[in-house]
Amino acid sequence: METKKLAKVFKALSNPNRLELYMQIVKHQEASYATGDCLLCEITNSLNIGAPTISHHLKELSNAELIFTERKGRYLVASVNEKMIGEMCELLKLHHES
Known part of the structure; x- marks a missing residue:
């Protein structure tokens, strides 16, 4: 993963409210197996x-x-970009192995 892209990801997740919102989207998406989507009104109210x-x-x-x-x-x-999750996991895995 290129460093500019990686920096955007870390910057986006560095804000506590944004991180909470992202984690809620992931949680709601996992719970809705049929569509894989998360209705944002379900999260924003909480x-x-x-x-x-x-x-x-x-x-x-x-x-x-x-x-x-x-x-x-x-x-x-909203739906989670599974490709980005895979890239982040690979990056962390490579770092952990070295």
Whole structure:
């Protein structure tokens, strides 16, 4: 993984609220086996963060390629970028082995 891409990932996850949002998306996606999507309204209600702040955090997670978002009707759904998770796991695995 190139260093610029890696820096974006770490920067995106360095904010505690953003990290919590990302972990909630992962948790909700794992729970919805049928679609693999996470309805963001289910998460945002549980976090004590305003809508504009959540929007900013989602944009940062998306720019770091950690998640994908899309509109489905009147709902915004998020899905975890499995490829990025794989790349991060490989990076950590390589670091651990050396």
